[in-house]
Amino acid sequence: MSHVIHVPGTPRAVRTPGVIATPQVPDLPAARPAPPAVRFSAVHRRFGAVHAIDGVDLEISRGATVALLGRNGAGKSTAIALLLGLDRPDAGEVRLFGGAPQDAVRGGLVGAMLQGGTPIPRVTVREWVGFVAATYPRPMSVAEALALAGIGELAGRRVDRLSGGQAQRLRFALAVAGNPALIVLDEPTAALDVEARRGFWRSMRGYAARGNTVLFSTHYLEEADENADRILVLDRGRTVADGSGEEIRRAVGGTLVSFDLDGRGSAGLRTLPGVTALEVRDDRAVLRSGDPDATVLALAAAGRIRRLAVTPASLEEAFLNLTAHPDADADQSPSPAVTR
Ligand SMILES: Nc1ncnc2c1ncn2[C@@H]1O[C@H](COP(=O)(O)OP(=O)(O)OP(=O)(O)O)[C@@H](O)[C@H]1O
Numbered sequence: 268m269s270h271v272i273h274v275p276g277t278p279r280a281v282r283t284p285g286v287i288a289t290p291q292v293p294d295l296p297a298a299r300p301a302p303p304a305v306r307f308s309a310v311h312r313r314f315g316a317v318h319a320i321d322g323v324d325l326e327i328s329r330g331a332t333v334a335l336l337g338r339n340g341a342g343k344s345t346a347i348a349l350l351l352g353l354d355r356p357d358a359g360e361v362r363l364f365g366g367a368p369q370d371a372v373r374g375g376l377v378g379a380m381l382q383g384g385t386p387i388p389r390v391t392v393r394e395w396v397g398f399v400a401a402t403y404p405r406p407m408s409v410a411e412a413l414a415l416a417g418i419g420e421l422a423g424r425r426v427d428r429l430s431g432g433q434a435q436r437l438r439f440a441l442a443v444a445g446n447p448a449l450i451v452l453d454e455p456t457a458a459l460d461v462e463a464r465r466g467f468w469r470s471m472r473g474y475a476a477r478g479n480t481v482l483f484s485t486h487y488l489e490e491a492d493e494n495a496d497r498i499l500v501l502d503r504g505r506t507v508a509d510g511s512g513e514e515i516r517r518a519v520g521g522t523l524v525s526f527d528l529d530g531r532g533s534a535g536l537r538t539l540p541g542v543t544a545l546e547v548r549d550d551r552a553v554l555r556s557g558d559p560d561a562t563v564l565a566l567a568a569a570g571r572i573r574r575l576a577v578t579p580a581s582l583e584e585a586f587l588n589l590t591a592h593p594d595a596d597a598d599q600s601p602s603p604a605v606t607r
Contacts, residue, residue, distance in 0.1 A: 302365030304329045304449050304480040305350060310359035312345055312504075319345040320356070321504035327482060327497075329448070332475045334491035335484040337501035338590050343484040344382075346501065347453050350482070351379055363449065371449070375403040378447035380438045380455055392429075392437055393422040396444050403445025416440035416470050432463030439467065443474055450474065452483035456490060468494050488582045498582075502590045512582050519588045520580025522559040526566065527573035528552050539565045555580065 305327035312320040319342045327333050335343050348354040349361050352368030363371035371377050387395070393409055400406035413419045416436045421429065429437060435455065442450050452471070456464045471494065475481045485491055491498045492512035500508035500515070508515045521543060528550045537545045541558030556562040559577055566572055 301329065302362065303327055304331070304364060305482065306360075306362040307346075307349075308360045308362075310349060310356045310361060312342075312349060312354065312356050318504050320349065322359075323501075323504070323506055325499065325506060325509070327480060329480055330475075330478050331497055332471075332481040332495050333483075333497045333499060334495035335482065335499050335501060336486075336488065336491050336586065337484075341501040341590070342504040343501055344453060345504075347379075347381075347451055347482075347484060351377065351451060375405060375445050376448045377451065378442035378445055378449070379451040379453075380442040381453045382457070388425070388427045390426050391422065392418060392424050392426055392440075395426055395437070396440050399441050400444035403447070405446050406444055407446045409444070412440045412444040415443055415473055417466050432459050432466070435459055435463065435467060436470065439470055447479070449480040449482070452481070454484055454486065456485065456487065464490070488586055492582050500586065500589055507589045508585075513579060515589075516579040516582050516585050518585075520582070520585035521555045521557050523553055523578050523580055524556050524559055524562050524566070524575070525551055525553040525578075526571060526575045529573050531571070535569075 303326045305325070307323045307325040310320050310323045311318070321342075323342075323346065335346065337343050345354065349356055350363070350368060352361075352363075352372055361368055364376055366374075368377075390398075392413065396412050397409045400409060400412060406412075407415075409422070410419065413422055416439045418433060418436045418440060421433060421437075424433075426434070426437060439452075439455070442452070455471070456467055459467060468490070471481060471483070481495075483495070496511060498508070498510065498512055498515060499506055508519060510518070528547070530550065533545060533547050533552050536542065536552055536554060539554070540561035541556040542554045542562055543557055544555040546553045546555075554562060563572075563575070563577065566575070
């Protein structure tokens with residue numbers, strides 16, 4: 268099937284019972300830190316006039332769970348194809364675990380769940396997962412992969428008799444069956460209902476909790492926020508934000524300072540320190556502020572603190588700020604970047 272990356276593994280080590288080899292430890296130079304799971308260095312990929320990936324530099328450390336967020340056409344699938352070695356950059360370099368993506372895939376370090384794919388009829392879930400696992404050098408057991416995906420009870424079911432949610436869980440089981448150190452999931456919850464999504468993310472977190480690296484793309488901001496410890500926002504092939512959901516919200520969406528007006532009106536609030544926008548809802552003012560400490564101090568000095576609440580703007584507001592293009596035909600100058 269097309270949506271799971273699996274490669275013939277190297278032969279498993281043959282062990283001779285009763286013989287314990289003493290490893291010869293060569294004199295090695297001082298240990299260097301292990302290379303990151305993923306590194307993009309000045310990567311470009313063009314399709315005709317479209318600059319799908321426009322100079323992306325990025326590093327993902329081992330064990331991180333990273334969400335790739337962007338509008339349609341932002342470059343997410345292209346980035347994933349480059350990362351998996353399915354496509355090559357026009358300029359720049361992509362490395363997985365310090366080597367070429369193809370080598371990492373061949374070495375069984377990478378599992379992927381891409382979009383689409385049609386199940387082979389008449390094969391059972393157990394058979395298919397077993398088949399894929401056997402192509403990796405260090406697979407987990409079929410039972411373990413099914414348990415991790417939450418489909419242990421479906422082991423004997425034909426793969427063409429699964430519901431949409433079950434089929435997606437099977438794809439996840441196939442992606443992890445080889446016990447790869449990195450899994451790449453391209454919009455893994457598209458078309459799943461709320462309950463199926465929740466189950467899916469439980470499985471993903473179980474896999475990440477073993478110290479593995481996870482990269483997933485999504486259109487759902489809440490999913491990125493809830494399930495990733497880092498969010499990369501791509502826009503027109505460029506990284507325009509890189510941080511935790513909280514960091515991105517604060518840096519781009521600002522902070523909302525709200526309080527009751529108590530009938531005193533909103534005159535003068537718009538010009539308080541840090542305030543960039545003012546909205547009045549019923550008898551309550553909501554100030555958007557780039558410097559909430561200064562805004563709150565000014566409110567206190569004016570004796571305006573009534574049921575005060577200070578909350579970060581939503582990730583959605585931050586995302587819209589980052590990827591808004593008032594004039595889509597204008598030059599491709601980047602939005603203000605948020606980087607760690
Ligand atoms: N093989 C290709 N030939 C021509 N243009 C392409 C090709 N692949 C991608 N593109 C273009 O590159 C840009 C980035 O596409 P990509 O599929 O990477 O975006 P995306 O963020 O994954 O979008 P979506 O969320 O819709 O899946 C788009 O303008 C797309 O039309």
